[in-house]
Amino acid sequence: MEHYTVFQWSTEYLTASIILTCTAYGLWLLFYRPFDLFQDYTELGFEQISNGRKFKNNAAKRHIINQYRERRKNGDLPPPYPNGWFAVLESEELKRNTVREVDALGLNLVAWRGESGKCYVADAYCPHLGAHLGVGGKVAKECIECPFHGWQFDGVSENLVSIPNVDPVPPFVKLKTWPVHESFGFVYIWYHVENEKPSWWPDIVTEVESGHWKYRGRSEFRVACHIQEIPENGPDSAHLNVVHSSPITNGTSPNELGVSWNFFKHVWTASWAPNSDPDREHEALMRVYHHILFFNKISCFHITVDVHQIGPGIVHMYFETIFGKGILIQNVTPVEPLLQRVVHRFYSSPTFIHPLGLLVLHGEAIQISRDIRIWNRKIFLRNPMFTKEDKQIRAFRRWYSQFYSKNSVKLNPDSSFKCGIDKLDF
Numbered sequence: 108m109e110h111y112t113v114f115q116w117s118t119e120y121l122t123a124s125i126i127l128t129c130t131a132y133g134l135w136l137l138f139y140r141p142f143d144l145f146q147d148y149t150e151l152g153f154e155q156i157s158n159g160r161k162f163k164n165n166a167a168k169r170h171i172i173n174q175y176r177e178r179r180k181n182g183d184l185p186p187p188y189p190n191g192w193f194a195v196l197e198s199e200e201l202k203r204n205t206v207r208e209v210d211a212l213g214l215n216l217v218a219w220r221g222e223s224g225k226c227y228v229a230d231a232y233c234p235h236l237g238a239h240l241g242v243g244g245k246v247a248k249e250c251i252e253c254p255f256h257g258w259q260f261d262g263v264s265e266n267l268v269s270i271p272n273v274d275p276v277p278p279f280v281k282l283k284t285w286p287v288h289e290s291f292g293f294v295y296i297w298y299h300v301e302n303e304k305p306s307w308w309p310d311i312v313t314e315v316e317s318g319h320w321k322y323r324g325r326s327e328f329r330v331a332c333h334i335q336e337i338p339e340n341g342p343d344s345a346h347l348n349v350v351h352s353s354p355i356t357n358g359t360s361p362n363e364l365g366v367s368w369n370f371f372k373h374v375w376t377a378s379w380a381p382n383s384d385p386d387r388e389h390e391a392l393m394r395v396y397h398h399i400l401f402f403n404k405i406s407c408f409h410i411t412v413d414v415h416q417i418g419p420g421i422v423h424m425y426f427e428t429i430f431g432k433g434i435l436i437q438n439v440t441p442v443e444p445l446l447q448r449v450v451h452r453f454y455s456s457p458t459f460i461h462p463l464g465l466l467v468l469h470g471e472a473i474q475i476s477r478d479i480r481i482w483n484r485k486i487f488l489r490n491p492m493f494t495k496e497d498k499q500i501r502a503f504r505r506w507y508s509q510f511y512s513k514n515s516v517k518l519n520p521d522s523s524f525k526c527g528i529d530k531l532d533f
């Protein structure tokens with residue numbers, strides 16, 4: 108029998124353990140680790156500015172890009188904050204008995220999760236002397252305690268329930284809370300500038316709430332445009348075979364990078380229409396048909412995606428394939444009048460295995476990045492040169508106008524991107 112030296116044994120061992128570790132890590136990446144992507148607006152549509160230029164740091168790059176945003180003459184924009192349900196947090200960001208600050212829809216808010224696990228969202232500033240409840244505030248059962256003088260407000264009743272060493276507390280003091288809905292791993296609030304109560308609620312999918320459909324990951328984008336530009340992508344079927352046709356392998360900027368792969372292309376057709384059900388006027392339905400065409404002859408990868416635009420800022424995209432079903436949630440929330448936070452989360456059936464979920468998230472991220480490059484630099488035209496193919500966009504704008512109301516905040520036409528509201532036209 109050959110005698111191995113200690114050195115040979117250890118080399119064998121070492122090689123085997125390295126191979127095993129790499130394989131285990133690879134399997135973990137492919138079959139377990141959730142997809143997680145963040146893309147800032149500075150990374151798309153501003154390439155000419157950054158190409159070849161060395162910025163001292165990211166802040167310098169962002170500062171220069173913001174100057175370009177400031178010069179963009181936005182013209183007569185619709186109100187920046189439509190009425191509806193908007194995601195303001197992901198559930199995993201708010202553990203039990205914790206507090207977080209949230210800025211969205213031109214509001215400064217505080218979110219906390221009580222002992223019961225219920226989530227509450229309220230105005231950020233304490234009615235006593237204005238301390239920010241989200242900065243150093245504490246949770247006491249279902250209440251939030253102000254970090255400044257310890258006043259406690261109940262998330263359920265909105266009432267001031269205690270002040271240290273004061274009894275009784277003044278009965279009329281309240282902290283305004285916002286209607287909250289939690290599903291798909293998001294915390295949503297109902298925003299209505301006329302203070303109307305929720306006229307509809309976001310749909311839930313039992314397969315996701317029960318945990319039967321597995322979480323495959325998330326992607327988050329910052330988009331420097333008006334919120335209405337993003338859902339307008341739905342009825343704009345003419346853009347699909349221009350923006351999304353170049354092979355996914357060409358990444359997010361096929362025009363600049365040139366078409367390195369051109370033996371196949373993505374082919375799209377789509378339809379869009381408001382939901383005709385009188386109880387679901389807040390919803391629009393889009394059906395996207397996709398296939399890949401190799402050498403302009405061989406068609407494969409047929410995918411149909413049923414898209415439900417639910418209110419102004421929520422989209423449910425249902426994927427149905429031979430491997431099973433999945434749902435891609437897309438939430439669009441205005442962080443500023445011309446800065447949207449777009450967050451996706453994908454869930455799919457066990458047979459729609461994790462690697463396929465990663466593929467959908469990665470593929471969608473590349474495709475939507477191509478839209479974002481345009482949204483970051485375009486302006487919203489109130490009266491565009493519509494062609495007859497654009498009639499769905501006209502119908503979309505009539506449908507979307509239902510989310511604006513009498514006191515919806517208006518932007519000053521000469522406003523720059525900053526707060527965007529140089530004067531409030533209430």
Ligand SMILES: NC(=O)C1=CN([C@@H]2O[C@H](COP(=O)(O)OP(=O)(O)OC[C@H]3O[C@@H](n4cnc5c(N)ncnc54)[C@H](O)[C@@H]3O)[C@@H](O)[C@H]2O)C=CC1
Pocket residue numbers: 145147194195196197208209210211329438440441442448450
């Ligand atoms: N989850 C959601 O859908 C929403 C959450 N919010 C909440 O409102 C608050 C304010 O939101 P923001 O102003 O967006 O504050 P933020 O702290 O999320 O982001 C501030 C800036 O940091 C950069 N940044 C954020 N995450 C990054 C990452 N992973 N990698 C690289 N750069 C990153 C972005 O450029 C962003 O403009 C946050 O607390 C946020 O949780 C607001 C709107 C929607």
Ligand SMILES: CC(C)CCC[C@@H](C)[C@H]1CC[C@H]2[C@@H]3CC=C4C[C@@H](O)CC[C@]4(C)[C@H]3CC[C@]12C
Pocket residue numbers: 337338339340341395397410412414416422424466467470471474475478
């Ligand atoms: C792996 C591949 C097939 C991923 C699927 C990509 C397709 C289906 C994705 C990529 C970009 C997506 C679009 C991105 C943005 C919006 C705006 C939203 O308000 C309605 C849906 C809509 C219009 C999406 C429809 C579906 C879409 C076209």
Ligand code: FES
Pocket residue numbers: 233234235236237238253254255256257258
């Ligand atoms: S400012 Fe909140 S208790 Fe005084």
